[in-house]
Amino acid sequence: MATVIRTNNALPWIPLLLAVLISLLTGCGTGESNVVQGNRNGILHYGNGAEPQGLDPHVVTGVPENHLIRALFEGLAVKNPVTLEPEPGVAERWTFNDDRTVITFYLNPDARWSNGDQVTASDYVWSWNRALHPMTGNLYAYMLYPVKNAERYAKGEIDDFADVGVKALDDTTLEVTLNAPTPYFIQLMDHYSTFAVHPETLMQFGEMTDRFTPWTRVGNIVSNGAFVLTDWALNRHIKMAKNPHYWDRENVSLNGVVFYPTENEVSEERMFRVEQLHRTEGVPLDKVPVYRAIADSPYMQDPYLGTYYYLINTDREPVNDVRVRKALSMAVDREQLARTVMQEVVIPAYSITPPNTLGYHPPKLFDFNPEMARELLAEAGYPNGDGWPGLEVIYNTNEAHRKIAVAVQQMWKKHLNIDVTISNQEWKVYLNAVSQRDFQVARRGWIGDYVDPNNFLDLFITDGGNNNTGYADERYDDMILQQAPRATNQEERFKIFYDAETMLMEQMPIIPIYTYATRHLVHPSVEGMTPNLMDSLNLKYVKLVPGRRLPQELQ
Amino acid sequence: MLKFIATRLLQAIPVIFIVITATFFLVRAAPGGPFDDEKVVLPEVKRALEAQYKLDLPLHEQYLAYLSDLANGDLGPSFKYPGRSVNEILFSGLPVTAELGFYALMIALVIGVLAGVAAALKPNTRQDYIPMTLAMIGICMPSFLLGPLLVLVFGIYLEWLPISGWGAIPGDKILPSITLGAAYAAYIARLSRAGMLEVLSQDYIRTARAKGLPEWKVVTKHALRGGLIPVIAFLGPAFAGLLAGSFVVETIFQIPGLGRFYVQAAFNRDYTMILGTTVFLSTLIVLFNLLSDITAAWLNPRLRAQFKGGA
Numbered sequence: 001m002a003t004v005i006r007t008n009n010a011l012p013w014i015p016l017l018l019a020v021l022i023s024l025l026t027g028c029g030t031g032e033s034n035v036v037q038g039n040r041n042g043i044l045h046y047g048n049g050a051e052p053q054g055l056d057p058h059v060v061t062g063v064p065e066n067h068l069i070r071a072l073f074e075g076l077a078v079k080n081p082v083t084l085e086p087e088p089g090v091a092e093r094w095t096f097n098d099d100r101t102v103i104t105f106y107l108n109p110d111a112r113w114s115n116g117d118q119v120t121a122s123d124y125v126w127s128w129n130r131a132l133h134p135m136t137g138n139l140y141a142y143m144l145y146p147v148k149n150a151e152r153y154a155k156g157e158i159d160d161f162a163d164v165g166v167k168a169l170d171d172t173t174l175e176v177t178l179n180a181p182t183p184y185f186i187q188l189m190d191h192y193s194t195f196a197v198h199p200e201t202l203m204q205f206g207e208m209t210d211r212f213t214p215w216t217r218v219g220n221i222v223s224n225g226a227f228v229l230t231d232w233a234l235n236r237h238i239k240m241a242k243n244p245h246y247w248d249r250e251n252v253s254l255n256g257v258v259f260y261p262t263e264n265e266v267s268e269e270r271m272f273r274v275e276q277l278h279r280t281e282g283v284p285l286d287k288v289p290v291y292r293a294i295a296d297s298p299y300m301q302d303p304y305l306g307t308y309y310y311l312i313n314t315d316r317e318p319v320n321d322v323r324v325r326k327a328l329s330m331a332v333d334r335e336q337l338a339r340t341v342m343q344e345v346v347i348p349a350y351s352i353t354p355p356n357t358l359g360y361h362p363p364k365l366f367d368f369n370p371e372m373a374r375e376l377l378a379e380a381g382y383p384n385g386d387g388w389p390g391l392e393v394i395y396n397t398n399e400a401h402r403k404i405a406v407a408v409q410q411m412w413k414k415h416l417n418i419d420v421t422i423s424n425q426e427w428k429v430y431l432n433a434v435s436q437r438d439f440q441v442a443r444r445g446w447i448g449d450y451v452d453p454n455n456f457l458d459l460f461i462t463d464g465g466n467n468n469t470g471y472a473d474e475r476y477d478d479m480i481l482q483q484a485p486r487a488t489n490q491e492e493r494f495k496i497f498y499d500a501e502t503m504l505m506e507q508m509p510i511i512p513i514y515t516y517a518t519r520h521l522v523h524p525s526v527e528g529m530t531p532n533l534m535d536s537l538n539l540k541y542v543k544l545v546p547g548r549r550l551p552q553e554l555q
Numbered sequence: 556m557l558k559f560i561a562t563r564l565l566q567a568i569p570v571i572f573i574v575i576t577a578t579f580f581l582v583r584a585a586p587g588g589p590f591d592d593e594k595v596v597l598p599e600v601k602r603a604l605e606a607q608y609k610l611d612l613p614l615h616e617q618y619l620a621y622l623s624d625l626a627n628g629d630l631g632p633s634f635k636y637p638g639r640s641v642n643e644i645l646f647s648g649l650p651v652t653a654e655l656g657f658y659a660l661m662i663a664l665v666i667g668v669l670a671g672v673a674a675a676l677k678p679n680t681r682q683d684y685i686p687m688t689l690a691m692i693g694i695c696m697p698s699f700l701l702g703p704l705l706v707l708v709f710g711i712y713l714e715w716l717p718i719s720g721w722g723a724i725p726g727d728k729i730l731p732s733i734t735l736g737a738a739y740a741a742y743i744a745r746l747s748r749a750g751m752l753e754v755l756s757q758d759y760i761r762t763a764r765a766k767g768l769p770e771w772k773v774v775t776k777h778a779l780r781g782g783l784i785p786v787i788a789f790l791g792p793a794f795a796g797l798l799a800g801s802f803v804v805e806t807i808f809q810i811p812g813l814g815r816f817y818v819q820a821a822f823n824r825d826y827t828m829i830l831g832t833t834v835f836l837s838t839l840i841v842l843f844n845l846l847s848d849i850t851a852a853w854l855n856p857r858l859r860a861q862f863k864g865g866a
Contacts, residue, residue: 054638061592137603139596155599211607211637234639234647235811236721266703267719267809270710274718428587428824435595445593465595 033275034258039525039546042255044539047268049281051235051261055216057192058131058138064281068259069192071240071539072223076105076124076174076189081530081538084358084451086186090119090196090224091174100181107172112245113198114221114228121168126208127196129161135209140193143449146182180485183493184452190536191449198222226252226540235261253528253543272298272521273554278544279526283519285400288343291521294553298521301345302531305354305448306516307456308346310393310408314470314509316440318389323380325508328441330366330373331415332408338514341407342400346514351505352446353456353497354515357533360453360494363502370415377416385417393422395443396430404513405443434468442468447516451533453497454484460504469509476500524548560849567841574837575625575830579618582821582829589634589824608634625834631827635820641831644816651721652812655804656797658728659736660790666736667743668786672774674744675751675782686744693741702734702807719809731808735801739793743786751782784854791847795840 034045048067053060057069077086077094091105111119128147131138132154145151148165152158165177178185188194201222205213214220218232226246231239238259242252262268265282272280283291283299291299312319312328319325334348347355351362374384382388393409395401405422412420425433433439446466448455458464458480462472479500487493518535525548528541549555590596590604605611609620624631630641670686677683709730710718717727754760755778763773802814813832820828 051636053636056638059637061594134599134603135607137600137607139592139594139600141600142597154597212632212640214638216638233811234644235815261811262809264806264809267807270706270718271720273711274714276720427822428585428591431591431593432587435591465597 035275035278035523035525036546038258038278039544039548042253042544044254044257044526044542044544045276045278046257046259047262047271047277047280048238048259049261050263052238055221055229056211057195057197058127058136058140059211061139064259064261066192067537068238069195070190070225070536071227071257072221072225072229073192073195073197074111074225074246075191075195076107077186078538079187079190079532079534079536081528081532081536081541084187084532084534084536086189089189091189094186101178103176103178103185104169105174105176107174108247109172110247111224112247113224114243114245115198115201116245117198117200117222118171119196119224120171121174122171123196123199124174125161125166125168126199128164128166128194130197130202130208131193132161132164133209137211138193140191140449143188143191143193146178146180146185146188148177148179182485183490184450184454187450187452196224198224227254227257230256237261248540252540254539257539269521272523273550275523275550277521278523279529280521283521285343285345288345288519294551296524296551298523298550298554300520300522300529300531301517302535303347303354303356303533304516304518304535305357305451305533306445307349307352307354308404308443308445308513308516309349309352310511310513311434311439311442311444311468312509312511313437313440313442313468314507315437318380318382318391319440321380322507323376324382325511326366327373327376327380327416328412329508329511330369330376332411332511332513333368334513335368337404337407337411341403342514345517345519347517349512349515351501351512352459352510353453353501354448354533357448357453357456358451359490360497362453363498363505365502365505373415377418382418385419388418391418391420391440393420393441393443394425394430394433394439395422396427397424401443408513437468437470441511444468444510445516448534453494453501454480457497457500457504460509471504471507471509473503473507476503479503524550556849556852559852560845563845563848567845570841571834571838575622575834576618578830578833579621580614582824582826583614585824587824589826591824608632621830630831630834633825633828635823635825635828641827644828645813645831645835648811648813648816651810652798652801652805652814655721655728655731655735655801655810655812656794658732659739659797659801660794662732662736663739663743663793664786666740668747668783670740670744671747671786672751672779672782674748675755676774678752683748687748690741690744693737694745696737698734698738698803699807701737702730702804705730705734706807721808721810721812727808731804731810734807735797735804739797742789742793746785746789747783750785751778754778754782757781780854784851787854788847788851790850791843791845792840795836795843798839799836 038045049064052065052068053062055068055072057073074089076089076091078089080087090107090111092108094103094105096103107119107121113119128144130136132141132144132150134154134156141154149158149163153161153164167175169175201220202208202215205215205220218229221229226243227240228243230241239256241256242249242254246252260277262271262281265284268277268280268282269284269287271277291297312325314320338344338346338348350364350366353360353362355361393405395405402424409420409422412418434442446456446459459466460469460471461467461477461480479496484493484496487496522529525545527543527545529537590601609617621631633639633641633644636644670690674683674686706718709716716729718730720727722728760773760778763777798813801812802818804810805812805815816828817832820832
């Protein structure tokens with residue numbers, strides 16, 4: 001009978017559930033915020049955009065990964081956060097031979113791995129072998145292609161790495177032989193694909209070319225940067241502490257950094273407002289006006305080395321006619337687009353290379369000119385849009401891309417009286433369509449890997465993997481691939497680029513729309529986050545000043 | 556009873572096998588691959604990558620290789636997160652999602668059962684209409700609306716509760732649990748109301764009342780047990796649904812759970828991750844359905860008698 005009563009009586013579990021729920025609820029109330037605590041302890045709380053794919057410099061790619069890897073590792077040279085000019089990293093200096101095809105790096109004898117081992121020139125030879133080896137599958141292997149025979153090695157055309165132009169002359173001397181003078185090569189030494197990894201650590205967990213070993217995990221990883229990895233909770237946080245073996249440790253102010261995978265900009269902004277983060281990776285577009293209105297605003301907006309544009313498939317009607325392409329481009333009112341749709345967070349673009357790329361300014365061949373656009377369209381056989389066969393613009397599913405596409409569609413209707421359909425595609429479907437050139441017009445963005453016009457202009461060499469437009473001109477290829485590298489000075493080189501870019505834009509295989517800008521929220525307690533074109537942050541220079549609070553409006 | 560369980564388990568195997576096979580071929584048929592990226596992957600690099608992930612093998616060999624790995628409990632390496640296995644990612648996300656699902660379910664049960672029983676006791680009065688209208692709203696309101704609303708009210712205006720994270724700050728689990736649990740609370744309220752109404756009109760309840768038992772005893776001792784059978788039958792699928800369906804809530808509140816990996820794996824064409832999560836979740840769903848069938852059978856005297864007779 002007693003059993004019957006117990007099983008029959010449903011009452012006891014309701015209070016039980018209530019009790020558990022209440023215990024869950026009583027945990028509420030916020031303690032001291034991350035920022036206040038962090039300022040006291042020298043810990044920076046950093047919104048990093050997304051969970052990184054991983055931390056192996058030769059395997060992963062991406063912006064969040066870049067931030068993490070460059071905190072953990074250091075290249076031969078690093079970028080000055082203000083000028084972006086190279087300055088000493090692992091190499092304390094470097095020299096060039098007369099025709100600037102041989103670079104000798106002199107490594108800092110105090111450069112250490114986080115286990116105390118010296119960073120040697122042979123570590124670099126081993127690491128570049130890994131970075132280039134066909135079996136590694138390094139997406140950024142091409143960063144090292146300026147090195148003699150590197151491309152042939154990566155493509156499996158030669159097997160012996162000794163033939164590749166990188167030699168360790170002794171522990172601290174690394175000699176690099178290039179195919180041709182490459183003015184931006186030193187800059188590439190700050191790109192993670194050219195970083196050294198600790199060979200003994202990697203070999204402890206597998207082969208040189210293995211992608212899957214746990215060598216980058218907490219407790220396993222050995223790195224040579226200003227910070228070391230101390231905790232990695234998947235999709236929660238990555239914690240780093242100051243590296244006691246780092247050669248320039250005296251100039252590192254922070255005691256540690258906590259990186260958060262803040263995929264959702266809206267949540268990230270909320271975290272910032274309740275002082276959970278010192279810095280955000282982005283700012284939701286609709287919050288920008290709010291932040292701009294605040295005095296001493298934590299909002300930071302700066303030009304970014306990237307261009308947003310529409311790719312044109314020059315083999316498809318009606319855009320196979322250069323007059324149509326020009327008409328389309330001239331009928332886009334970029335100023336209005338930047339002002340209304342994009343809340344002035346971008347800069348109108350009229351060419352592919354962003355303005356002031358290390359002193360290079362691209363040509364501006366046209367302006368918003370609806371009259372001339374109508375004339376060109378009429379010449380091409382579509383006066384006032386008559387006989388227009390239709391056109392489709394594709395973009396990957398994203399609210400911002402959609403808004404821009406709608407605005408451009410309306411501008412073309414208004415100024416040219418032509419109908420254009422816009423269609424969104426899921427990311428991989430869109431990528432597939434672009435690479436198969438199965439489109440007429442497609443949205444595209446390109447973010448520079450290094451600050452040099454070459455990084456944008458070599459996209460459009462004949463059959464280039466990222467060309468996708470069908471644009472092909474032998475003279476252009478010659479200028480980019482042969483003439484520019486052989487230029488004796490920067491002025492001459494930029495002149496060649498300028499002429500090449502003029503040729504390119506006269507054919508208009510792309511419709512440039514805007515130059516990107518970065519948007520961050522930075523807490524007033526943070527110093528040393530200098531904005532630059534690459535959004536390249538060296539955490540070594542960051543300092544925290546306790547006692548500073550967010551502006552009153554945000555509290 | 557054992558025979559019943561054994562039969563149901565055997566039936567589950569072909570279901571899961573079909574799920575694996577369909578998913579395996581469907582993900583590979585989708586346009587675009589795991590290595591497509593905005594910056595084009597050089598052909599030589601792509602070849603190397605495909606070789607490392609066995610994608611250079613003919614499709615049927617890939618399939619057999621996957622099945623044999625699966626038989627050993629190995630879900631393979633993730634494409635998106637090199638250096639991490641799918642097993643590892645699943646098990647890092649599962650406890651979080653399970654915890655979230657558990658809290659959500661408890662909230663759903665407490666609110667749902669109380670509201671449903673209250674409504675059933677006085678049908679067609681205010682005590683019925685108010686909770687049932689709220690339940691209807693709860694069912695209709697998607698979590699991507701409720702979540703931000705709760706955040707706005709309790710996180711931003713009132714500043715009572717943290718608005719993101721999981722376990723980092725005390726109280727940060729409350730809003731996501733409520734957001735996820737609300738719709739289920741509403742379902743449970745309607746189910747328990749219907750179940751209770753049916754039971755309360757039965758003869759044995761009239762007998763209990765006739766014996767002079769106080770009303771609360773009639774309800775808790777006699778009516779609830781029968782009245783909640785539909786709720787219990789719903790719990791298994793509900794918990795599986797909570798696990799698989801927490802994606803939106805996990806995204807709004809930045810919770811490092813399974814749901815977030817699941818949908819992203821599909822966008823990334825992370826073949827092994829899609830398969831791993833699908834296999835894992837479909838197994839869970841089958842298991843939870845089985846569990847709730849068994850519980851329902853055990854609670855239902857008529858079915859229980861059948862098993863006794865059959866076994």
